[in-house]
Amino acid sequence: MDAIQINQVTKTYRVGATETHALDHINLTIGEGEFTALVGPSGSGKTTLLQIIGCLDKPDQGTVLIKGQEVTRLSANQRADLRRTSIGFVFQFFALVPVLTAYENVELPLLLSGMKTSERRARVLELLNAVGLEDRAHHRPDQLSGGQQQRVAIARALGPRPVLVLADEPTANLDTANGHQAMEIMQRLNQETGTAFVYATHDPRVIAFARRVVKMEDGKIIDNL
Amino acid sequence: MLSKLWILAYRDLGRNRRRTILSIVAVALGLGLLILMNGYIAGVMDESVQNNIRLNTGHLQIRADSYTEGELSLAWPDLLRDPEVLAAHAATLPGVRGAAPVLWAGGVIATPNDSLGIQITGIDPTSTIYDPIREALVGGVFLSADDRTGIMIGRRLAEELGLAVGSDVSLTVVDSDGNADEGVFTVRGLFHTGIPSYDQGSVLMPLAKAQAFARTERRASAIMIMLHDNQALVSVSAALRSPDLQLLSWQDMNRLFLETMQTGLAFYYILDGIVMLIVAVIIANTLLMSVFERIREMGILSALGMKGRHLTQMLLLEAACMGLVGIALGLVLGLGGVAYLTYVGITIGDIASVAGDSIALGSTIHGRFVPETFAGLSIATFIFVLLAALYPAWYAARLEPVVALRG
Numbered sequence: 043m044d045a046i047q048i049n050q051v052t053k054t055y056r057v058g059a060t061e062t063h064a065l066d067h068i069n070l071t072i073g074e075g076e077f078t079a080l081v082g083p084s085g086s087g088k089t090t091l092l093q094i095i096g097c098l099d100k101p102d103q104g105t106v107l108i109k110g111q112e113v114t115r116l117s118a119n120q121r122a123d124l125r126r127t128s129i130g131f132v133f134q135f136f137a138l139v140p141v142l143t144a145y146e147n148v149e150l151p152l153l154l155s156g157m158k159t160s161e162r163r164a165r166v167l168e169l170l171n172a173v174g175l176e177d178r179a180h181h182r183p184d185q186l187s188g189g190q191q192q193r194v195a196i197a198r199a200l201g202p203r204p205v206l207v208l209a210d211e212p213t214a215n216l217d218t219a220n221g222h223q224a225m226e227i228m229q230r231l232n233q234e235t236g237t238a239f240v241y242a243t244h245d246p247r248v249i250a251f252a253r254r255v256v257k258m259e260d261g262k263i264i265d266n267l
Numbered sequence: 268m269l270s271k272l273w274i275l276a277y278r279d280l281g282r283n284r285r286r287t288i289l290s291i292v293a294v295a296l297g298l299g300l301l302i303l304m305n306g307y308i309a310g311v312m313d314e315s316v317q318n319n320i321r322l323n324t325g326h327l328q329i330r331a332d333s334y335t336e337g338e339l340s341l342a343w344p345d346l347l348r349d350p351e352v353l354a355a356h357a358a359t360l361p362g363v364r365g366a367a368p369v370l371w372a373g374g375v376i377a378t379p380n381d382s383l384g385i386q387i388t389g390i391d392p393t394s395t396i397y398d399p400i401r402e403a404l405v406g407g408v409f410l411s412a413d414d415r416t417g418i419m420i421g422r423r424l425a426e427e428l429g430l431a432v433g434s435d436v437s438l439t440v441v442d443s444d445g446n447a448d449e450g451v452f453t454v455r456g457l458f459h460t461g462i463p464s465y466d467q468g469s470v471l472m473p474l475a476k477a478q479a480f481a482r483t484e485r486r487a488s489a490i491m492i493m494l495h496d497n498q499a500l501v502s503v504s505a506a507l508r509s510p511d512l513q514l515l516s517w518q519d520m521n522r523l524f525l526e527t528m529q530t531g532l533a534f535y536y537i538l539d540g541i542v543m544l545i546v547a548v549i550i551a552n553t554l555l556m557s558v559f560e561r562i563r564e565m566g567i568l569s570a571l572g573m574k575g576r577h578l579t580q581m582l583l584l585e586a587a588c589m590g591l592v593g594i595a596l597g598l599v600l601g602l603g604g605v606a607y608l609t610y611v612g613i614t615i616g617d618i619a620s621v622a623g624d625s626i627a628l629g630s631t632i633h634g635r636f637v638p639e640t641f642a643g644l645s646i647a648t649f650i651f652v653l654l655a656a657l658y659p660a661w662y663a664a665r666l667e668p669v670v671a672l673r674g
Contacts, residue, residue: 098570099669119574126572133672137567141278146271151571153271198571 043110045206045238046072046095051104053090053261064090065101066261072206075236077229079252081244087261088242092208095240096129097121109205126154130199130237132209132228136191138183144170144194145179151201169197172234173227189220196227200237209241213248225251272577276584279557287589290553294593295600297546298648301539302601302641303634307608308535310634312528316521321399322465324520325491327503329353330513334488336520339373339386341443341481346370347512350487354391357492360506362499367394368487370477374440376420376470378428385424385470387440389477389487396493400458400471407432407456412473417455421466425457432457438470442482450480461631543648547655550589554582554659565663566671575664582663586656590649598645608634 053065064087072078080088093099094106097113106113108128138147148169152162170176173193183191199207213221229251232239249255257265280287320326334345350368357366370389375382390397392410401409405422432454439449460466478485504514565578612631
């Protein structure tokens with residue numbers, strides 16, 4: 043079964059009398075365990091597509107299926123449940139909760155999932171170890187570098203063993219070395235866990251990590267390699 | 268989950284410490300003020316009632332059915348015929364600390380230079396119910412039952428008329444036949460109860476002399492009964508009930524004052540509400556500011572699968588944290604203030620005399636600890652704080668994740 047199946051998805055933003063077609067009849071299928079780059083210039087619709095796949099937003103038309111489940115008609119709570127159990131997010135800005143430590147940030151989605159304490163603790167340490175931050179477990183985000191924060195975010199995204207991880211410009215705020223390291227970690231975890239990764243970028247060095255590249259322009263998919 | 272939300276809430280409050288501290292201070296000051304105000308009012312009410320019971324009314328009075336308070340009637344049908352028998356019977360009842368006949372008459376006290384209207388009270392000097400006067404003696408000696416020319420007056424009255432222990436004064440009373448009778452009496456003792464209206468307007472003399480002076484024979488205006496505590500009021504009243512007598516409890520005799528205070532309390536309830544509303548607005552503002560500053564973070568939490576109710580709980584916990592700390596500080600402030608009022612008090616001097624005879628306020632007003640009221644105020648403050656958090660919590664809960672993530 044495909045991880046994601048998108049059929050004829052359309053999204054239009056209206057500001058006054060102006061209409062912007064962010065997504066224009068998009069059809070896309072992402073298989074399990076794929077490592078896919080969504081590429082295109084700013085305003086091409088990458089972020090909007092990720093938000094719709096991630097159940098953060100709803101399309102105006104069309105359907106989105108995650109592991110065969112149609113998600114566009116779900117209630118807000120059902121979408122929250124789906125995000126918690128099946129989707130991980132990595133954002134461009136290092137989206138950690140600033141008052142929680144690295145350990146607690148990774149632990150948060152596991153807590154929301156109701157995982158038992160001992161299991162949770164083992165899982166958090168395993169993930170922090172996987173991103174090389176076991177010695178930074180009790181540091182808060184403001185005590186971590188940008189690269190370290192993004193690695194914590196990657197660990198957090200994988201916590202509940204999701205079907206897919208969506209990453210919106212994950213290296214945009216990192217220097218080359220840290221960006222490279224973050225992508226290497228994502229690539230390795232994709233191979234180790236079988237979790238599908240879809241990341242948006244327009245950086246050629248980051249695109250190079252992908253096994254599949256989907257090109258977008260003006261809300262349409264123009265190339266699907 | 269709740270434990271992590273507690274941690275989140277607690278740490279969120281630490282982000283803008285100054286704002287959080289100011290909000291906590293607002294809760295503390297608000298509650299402290301409410302406790303102080305309510306402790307003060309309770310003290311004023313209680314002190315006034317207790318003073319009235321102690322000096323004027325007792326816990327219970329037996330009067331002739333036709334006796335009207337305020338007229339100080341000396342007409343025989345309005346007086347009790349065998350007061351000693353009644354008093355002796357009352358004194359044997361369980362819960363009664365003391366019972367004694369008393370005779371009241373309106374009169375005038377005069378010196379060569381001045382004269383004043385006063386209330387003459389014929390008392391049984393041997394009765395324990397007059398212990399408060401005995402303890403308030405500041406000059407001379409207490410009356411003896413067989414003293415035929417001695418009186419006691421308040422120090423304030425003595426100062427006003429230029430009298431001292433040993434001074435002779437003229438007293439005039441309209442007796443039971445309606446004739447004015449005059450007699451010369453010697454001041455044996457001076458008392459200072461601290462109640463200006465009592466110290467200025469009362470002349471005490473032995474009951475036998477008062478009865479002879481007012482020509483009431485052995486009759487009395489009332490039997491004044493003091494109880495060990497209020498719980499005996501019902502049983503003692505039941506035991507003394509008789510068709511031709513009226514029984515008046517201290518509540519009956521202080522009805523006007525109690526009703527006036529109840530009316531006045533409505534004003535304080537409004538004031539309580541205003542203070543709580545101000546506190547609520549401050550808390551709502553703090554939390555709303557906090558939500559506005561964290562909109563993107565709310566989006567992240569939503570993206571992680573946190574539901575609206577979790578965000579609501581988190582905001583309510585933040586409010587609860589601020590509320591509980593503020594309430595704890597408010598209790599310290601308020602109880603400290605009430606302790607000062609209770610043990611030291613506020614000296615108001617002569618202002619109390621302006622309050623009139625029905626309010627037996629002393630020249631120093633004291634507060635009173637009212638635990639149930641203070642607990643009620645604390646709980647009400649906590650509820651107000653939580654209610655104040657509902658709007659920010661509702662706002663946070665209904666944020667669309669995608670909008671929140673844009674900040």
